[in-house]
Amino acid sequence: MNFSELKRTVQESDNIVFFGGAGTSTESGIPDFRSADGYYYINKTSKYTPEEILSRNFFLEHTEEFYQFYKKQMIYPNANYNPGHEALVELEFRGQLKAIITQNIDGLHQMAGSRNVLELHGSIQRNHCMNCGTSYSLKYVLNSMNTVPECQQCTGIIKPDVVLYQEELDTKLLQNAKSYIAEAEVLIVAGTSLTVQPAAGLIRHYSGDKFILINKSATPFDGIANFIIPDRIAKVLAALISHNVD
Incomplete structure (x- = not known):
């Protein structure tokens, strides 16, 4: 399937589900975890890893240090939604996008205007x-x-x-996410390494043949994706919804 055919598939579907991770917001200036500009790189000289700091035990035992990191590294109050977020708003407005399932905590999807957003890891x-x-x-x-x-x-x-490390995801929210993915005709997964459980495991509930994976680096699910696009998420999403002739 070439990109024109993929684009037509997306535009003709009325049951699309989007599953996104940190890469959805990097073009808004919010770093992800594991890229060269991510939290691991930023904090490579720290005696604690980001995962240790963002754990429930650390929050309870070192609350002040948690907040020092959290306010400096996790909150970007001036960040704004990007064309990728806007493309998803448009898909929802057209009645094609049924749900956004996100691992992000920044709230940019709602800021852009998306309504049915399942925030697996909560919100700042x-x-x-x-x-x-x-x-x-x-x-x-x-x-x-x-x-x-x-x-x-x-x-x-x-x-x-x-949701901090050592805390469980909301059971009802997880079940809703499973249902949306299981019933989706088109599943678009973008900007996630698909290594964080149990969120990543939700992808296995998709049984269709229109699994689109947009991510610059390889993921454990590359082998089952029907279409892999290693490019910028905002660029790809904007192109997928555009009515312009390729």
């Missing part, structure tokens, strides 16, 4: 007091006078609504 946009459960915005966390933001109601510690 939502935060809550671990003691009384009061909800707080990202702005509140960033504007906190203390390194560790405290609840205004009970002075409890505020935790981001993100």
Whole structure:
């Protein structure tokens, strides 16, 4: 299948599911984990790996150090959605895209205008007091006078609504994601190494023959993908939805 045929396949489908990872947001200036500009490279001189810092135990035992890393490396308040996000909004508007399943926590899909977004790993946009459960915005966390933001109601510690290492994903959310993928005609997977479980395992629930994989580096699922495109995600998605003749 050449790109023109692939494009026609996408444009004729009314049951598309998009599964995305960090690469979806790199063109918005947010680094991924394992590229040359990712968190591992940025923190190669640190005594802790990003995975250690972003674990529940580390959050509970070294909360101040967690927040120092989190505010500096995980939050990009000036980041904006890119043409890839916009292409997905357009697909949803046309009634073709049924769901976006994302491993990202930046909230850029919603910022762009997407409505049915399943955030497997939560979102930096939502935060809550671990003691009384009061909800707080990202702005509140960033504007906190203390390194560790405290609840205004009970002075409890505020935790981001993100799934840390050692924490389990929401069971209902996972089941919904499985259902969307299992029922999809076209599955577009982009910007993910497909190595983080259990999220990566969701791909195995797809049984169709229109599995499109957009990623610059190889993944464990390259062998079962029907179409592999090692290029920029925003460029590819914009081209897939364009009505221009190739």
